[in-house]
Amino acid sequence: MPSCPTCGREVSDEMDFCPYCGGRTRPYRRAAKEVVKEAKILTLKKLALFLGCLLFFFVFLPALLFILIPMIIVIILLFIIIIIVGRFNVLLYAHSMCREKSEY
Ligand SMILES: [Zn+2]
Numbered sequence: 001m002p003s004c005p006t007c008g009r010e011v012s013d014e015m016d017f018c019p020y021c022g023g024r025t026r027p028y029r030r031a032a033k034e035v036v037k038e039a040k041i042l043t044l045k046k047l048a049l050f051l052g053c054l055l056f057f058f059v060f061l062p063a064l065l066f067i068l069i070p071m072i073i074v075i076i077l078l079f080i081i082i083i084i085v086g087r088f089n090v091l092l093y094a095h096s097m098c099r100e101k102s103e104y
Contacts, residue, residue, distance in 0.1 A: 002026070 001010045006023030018025050 002013060002025060003009060004011050004018040004021060004023060004025055006018060007021040009018070009020050011018050011020075011025050015025055017023065
């Protein structure tokens, strides 16, 4: 059992403050622990950010490009085909109109 640095009475190891006088029972040890904890969290956050960036640039972006580029090409080809077929249909329609008119 550690004793309170302010009043000298014995206090529980679990307590940060003395229940008799209200003073801090272990100000420095706790603070150091918290600093280490924060530093660990910070490094973890940095690592997560780094891994996220790595994942994004080397996995997500190529995958996206790998999917997007063929999709864009297919869409452009579809548009070209639709435009060509549309013109062809218009020509066919015009031709059929001419034929119908000439039949009368
Ligand atoms: Zn005390």
